[in-house]
Amino acid sequence: MKHLTLYALGLATLVASPLAAQDRPEELSALGPPPIPADNPMTPEKVALGEKLFFDPILSGNNGMPCSACHEPSAGWAVQDKISFGYPGTTHWRNSQTIVNSAYYGKLFWAGASGSLEHQARSAARGGVAGNGEDDMMEARLAFVPEYRAAFAEVFGDDWPSIRHAYMAIAAYQRTIVQTDTPFDNYMNGDDGALNEAQKRGLDLFTGKANCATCHNGPLLSDEKYYNTGVPPYDGWEDDALAQITFRFELFAKGSTEEMYRTTKDDPGLYFRTKQKSDKGKFRTPSLRYTAYTYPYMHNGMIETLRDVVVFYNEGGGENEFAANKSSLIQPLGLSDPEIDDLVAFLESLSGDEILPEAPEVPVMEPLPLAANN
Known part of the structure; x- marks a missing residue:
């Protein structure tokens, strides 16, 4: 049966209640299988590229914070602590969500700030308390890796690696991390x-x-x-100065009123997207x-x-x-x-065996021939 x-x-x-059909x-x-967007079809080569980029710290401000730093396979593809790790000199301000089955969400992040895995990868890589990277710098680093130049040419037809395509490859890889x-x-x-x-x-x-x-x-x-x-509220905001600084930074960066910035002691969540009290x-x-x-x-x-x-x-x-x-x-x-x-x-019963792949070996940067810069 x-x-x-x-x-x-x-x-x-509940089913017999007078709820409208759309509210039931x-x-x-x-x-079932995860949805695949038409503008980012899956190929084995793209997934393999995305896997390396997921574990490579090259896509971060300091060349030291890969996606896997906050989404560690042995920690549920997340961080087994109240608050996720932050960019060096900061901390994060929310719990790290697992990427397992993230392919099925219509919106990503706790308050739905990103509408796709592609956009989520970009937001995480560039976030001030996450990757803190700049697209042009990360793209330049990719160009200094011969293996990436070849992979981006094969997968996307790029003359030089495109940061937009890097986010697409990471998203493709994440769509394989399902259970x-x-x-x-x-x-x-x-x-x-x-x-x-x-x-x-x-x-x-x-x-x-x-x-x-x-x-x-x-x-x-x-x-x-x-x-x-x-x-x-997160109890670390009571006695952790760095956590308090990060929290105030987020309140200010996401558009709080002056009064709210000075008095709020809890995460406003969805408010930051809607500005509705x-x-x-x-x-x-x-x-x-x-x-x-x-x-x-x-x-x-x-x-x-x-x-x-x-x-x-x-x-x-x-x-x-x-x-x-x-x-x-x-x-x-x-x-x-x-x-x-x-x-x-x-x-x-909603969890199966742990998904614990062996992390790939990531390639290294090499100086470009001077002729390539002419």
Whole structure:
């Protein structure tokens, strides 16, 4: 038997509610192949180039911060700390998200600031507290690597490596970092034994009493909408001077009012994109896939384990500076300890084996022949 319709397991009241069709949760399902944009088709050569660029620090301001610095395969393709690493002399201000299955998102970053993996790669490479690179300098470095000159000519037809094409290659590589064979996927594809009894009970809770599937739905287990769930502010802003400096820098750079710049003590989230007060403290629903390896959790890493996450929601979320915007969906759940155990067991079924490729050997820069500069 295939398990393609799960709302019958416990969401009957939700499906029968008077929600408009576009507001109803999408049914849970197995994850299929990632979407590939027509303007950046996949080829083995492009993916191989993107893999090297992902692990090469050449695309950063100081030639020392590769994509993999903040998306380390052995750390869930993220950073297993509250806040991601920052460019030397800075720190970051948000938790590093895994790139596993990032190919399926319609928008990237916690507040949806990038509309594609190509744009995300550019934003990360150039971000003041991330790669801090300049396109022209990074492009010049690529031109000093014979292997890259040859690869860009083969893949894109470039006379000299184009930084825009570098971001396209990295995006193509990221679209290969997907996981579609988790126990949950296997169960949804008809293998009744892929989930144990605790995980099946947890699935019933996920789609029913715990109400998780209202926001964590569809094959990605994310509705890609934005909510304030009451996650408390990052505690490092209390006593870490560098973290405070970075936070103030971000507030200023992203367009705060003078009053907000001086008084805000929490991450405004989606507000930075919309400038609507009602969006303060809202962040995109993250996928729950691969989360066994991406601890700690939430946009600022303030919740340490998957069980802590379930307890957080069971207690009705938390409180932050933007409490007026807290979602009405966040209510105490009334789960017992055994039910929490079952729900955590189900969440663990959303991750398969760790994806741990061997990092490629990256090429080195060499001086150009003087004749090439004439």
